[in-house]
Amino acid sequence: MVKKILIIIFLLNSSFIYAQTIKTDILVIGGGASGTAAAIQGARSKLKTLLVEPGPWLGGSMTAGGMCVVEGNRNLPSGIWGEFRKHVRDFYKPRLGYDSTYNAVLRFEPYTGAAILKKITDTVKNLTVKLNTPWTAIEKDGTGWQVSIMVNNKSTTIKAKVVIDATETGDVAAKAGEAFVSGFDSALDTGEGLAPKEALPRVQDITWIAIVKDFGKTANKTIIKPEDYDAANYACLKGKDIAKMLNDGRLPNDKYMIKWAGCGNQYPTTADDLKPANRNAFYAKARLHTLGLVYYLQTELGFKNLGIDDEFPTPDHLPFIPYIREASRAKGLVRMTLNDVYDPYNQALKLYRTSIAVGDASPGQHYGEGTAPKTNYPSFTAYSVPLGAIVLKDLDNLLVTEKAMSVSHLVNASSMYPSVQMSIGQGAGATAAFCAFFKTTTKKLNVRIIQGELLDFKAWLLPFTDIKQSDPYFRSIQQVGATGLLKGVQQVNGNSAELLFMPDSIVNTAEVEPFFKEIYSRAFLWFNREKPAEKFTQGNLLSFISEITLTEPKALQISMQKAWKTQYKFTSDFDMNRPVTRREFAVLTNKFLNPFARTVDVTGRMLN
Template sequence: MLKKLLIALLCLAYIHTYADTIKTDVLIIGGSASGTAAALQCARSKVKTILVETGPWLGGELTSGAMCIVDANRNLPTGIWGEFRKHVREFYKKTPGYDTTANAVLRFEPYTGAAIFKRMTDTVKNLTVKLNTPWNSVKKNGTGWDVTITEKGKVNTVKAQVLIDATGTGDVAALAGVQFNTGFDSKKETGEQLAPEEALPVIQDITWCAILKDFGAAANKTIARPEGYDAAKYAHFKDKDLLKMIQGGRLPNNKYMLKWSDPGISFKSTVEELDPQNRLKFYKGCRLHVLGLIYYIQTERGLKNFGTTDEFGTPDGLPPIPYMREYRRAKGRMRMVLDDVFTPYDRVSKLYRTSIAVGDASPGQHYVDKRGLQTPYPPFPAYSIPLGVVVVKDLDNLLVTEKAMSTTHLVNASTFYPSVQVAVGQGAGCIAAYCAFFKTTTKNLNVRTIQGELLDYKGYLMPFSDVTISDPNFRAIQQVSATGMLKGIQKVNGKTAAVLFNADSLVTTAEVEPAIREIYTRAFIWFNKEKPGKQFTVGNLLSFISEITLTDPKVLNANMEKQWKDNFKFSLPFDMNRTLTRREFAVLTNKYLNPFARTVDLSGKLIN
């Protein structure tokens, strides 16, 4: 008996030394673009955060996937995305020929991007980053989560109040029991006029990018003949100017990104092929095809001076992960549809009011599968991404980013872009930090408090490309516009449309009256009494402020005249009869009426 007891005690001691329990406020699985941004934001919001990444790099597809030429969100340098862009430009500012223009297309070497992300995380307190760390299991524990990870051969349990799945494949959410949508949604299901009549089980291709370097005309960097190589597979390149195609992906330091779609290195992918049980086999075939293309370029086309580098640390020199556009989309508390992009102010739901991120990526449409439909998108405007799309339905304190967001297929064609996902990750980080800080769950989110935290860290709520973070009235304009009082104006440019605030344009009564009546219960009394004209004047706004704040109008007007130039820095003179500019309306309304303080639910409906 004593012997058995000793053995049992020894076993317990062994288990205790082998497995540790780690407690944290927020656990993020996936060091993707969104995962890294979420981790940075959570830690900056002063909650204890752990970021777990199975690979050696942070940045996901921006770095490990070699998607390192980025044009999306270059006119929307929101928060952490703008910070990353600034660091990249600073790093390359002395590199000959590098374009350091603020909104230039961003180009960087993958390992440089990864190093910048790592340096950003290293400078933040409350954040622990665990690279080369697989995760194994996910289990609900009350309102929190238990996740097992493997560190240096040890299986440890992380207990977290909030869990963020930033894997890109939604594997964590799937294991947790989240339900998903896949492929083209039907018009009947989403109400999108551009959706097909019937749902289609087709998802966008993946692309396995590659980085080649020009080692000089005399160099021979020919790789070993890949397994199963057949030059006939690349016959469609016979009449292509491959040197020109390579040079189209120019990066700093004589490197070039290959991301060719048609013809190219994109691959038909299915939900079945991307299933974790089949994924590695599918990926192996993709990698061999890309290696075959490189071998073809070097041997059949004589460009042997272009070769792979060792920056990824992979045996074949290719990026460790693909550029994935689509997989499965979680069923969230809210679902973002095309009308939230094209006509956000005209919907019954007002999801723009709940924005946690912005994007402006043109929708991609990449289908080797001939069943994939080419959608005739009108010029695609910049847009806001609502809070509810990252909050999963029916599971407390679980958030999703990347391709697992709750959008339709047609919206995902834009939101999947890595630069957009950096913005999404920062927003998700604000949500997670809110839950952790206030010790609550995703059932009890205060949208305005979360948005306020995002604004504190230079994030955008509204996608205005003409009002930057350096504008002294940035926050006022963002907050007032997030209530719907002032609406963004779309300006079409080819296949895209910028969304502008037009700060110097004049305010009409028809524009602001509906939102004013909705937000302020006594507004109808004022409108019936004052009957403002077509143009909304300085006097109109001061009269309304006096009505709502119960301030003596003479005192208010006198104080306003004194502050007009010195405090508010308005350029136009104080004149009660003059029509307000949108800037003036935003600044004064934000300061004296504070409509942003009105609470909204996840659909954007005002809560009394």
């Protein structure tokens, strides 16, 4: 009898343990910009995906942090970021005065942004989202991971094939044993000409943003004087054009985002301040500093009509989290530096070939005066983010986004931007899906399969701003661009620079000959025999295609002449003697030669 009772107890305990264990293909920890995008992409790639977020909202810095005036990537509406952007614009478009042009700065109320993201995730099959769900532990489980989360104050175990650390500060990777670096890298270490000679452990300051609302000229919304308030902390604001500063952060419905540098609500930060053990005490001080700014704005600068909006259900109505620009960075399979931004085609590692995301956010420099060297960035150009920057070198099947990525300090100043991170998150989701679907690890990634999946879901690999997604040959041009066969051209526009494909310009033989010779053995014979002139012609291209594909030249010419305007919709006349345009070249080489199919490793080196 006792034996039977013991067996029953054992079985009950076993079923209880089983009920507390959840198995999933992909676990995303952190529902910020990157985490939400990663979870959406993982699930859309038909892998079972679980997203856990300790707070009540999705969106991270953009929503829960109040950073809801988004300038970066407005010329690069890649994938899920472009989808979110369109939803926001469509929501506000009926509002009088809302700027919904193609590349306008995106402005939205934080709650609305969070609601839109939640609505998108609610429509995605294979995706489960758990808000208000903290995680407590992580440990290796075979090739995957075992993570403990708290659901209704009870511990639940998640067994995942792949984990994405999408926390703002890389907490998951740190708990798993990853070593981090922080602050300025030395020029000797990164090879960046703009980096200081010596490394400097200084990270960018955080900002606890405030969302205020204009309640009318006669209103008095003055808050209670904050603890330890000192008006001298904000005195540099006197004499400044406050109306303009407010207008820069204008939001719909008479609201304003206050994110002011200098003696505003920027708050001095160290990497240690952001560690879990120190975080809460540090955050409390930063919140008080922002409340002091609002009080100063109301009492010293005369804006009593501006009150903290009740958008956030926190005791002081400030955002749930601060806007964190920088924390500590992990060691990835590769490290992205400024050299990969400004001169991607002439680096030893061709990391642009492995791109999983695009960015163009202007790099910020938010430090207390005199506490860090000023970096004189040249006009900052749009760039590609390499796959290896999100893949940890020493921990399999654990990917990192946000500020934990393997980039230099000077690159993080741009890559940390929320809209860039949403693009990166989609890349991380596709990477995790690859590992889970093929039952493999991050040591055996296939760059081209991951990139192909991203293109299937309207993501950009190269930041060609002159080739819109509506272009019928968007994918062809993206694929050819990712090989380096045709390289982008940087065009400076003030403090920024676009990367252009220039589809109507002419292809030069010197541009394509090295690549052809690198991947096609018969190319040496063809160039020696044909000796094409400086400008590569339509006839040259068809002849080369014939050589590589072993197609009869005359038959290829006849079929191409028939299809030139009907099938391919080229606007120029078919003329074997005319120089071929970059669009024509990209479309035809992609179709007949498919250079994108040539395998590359995570450093961008051609294989096979």
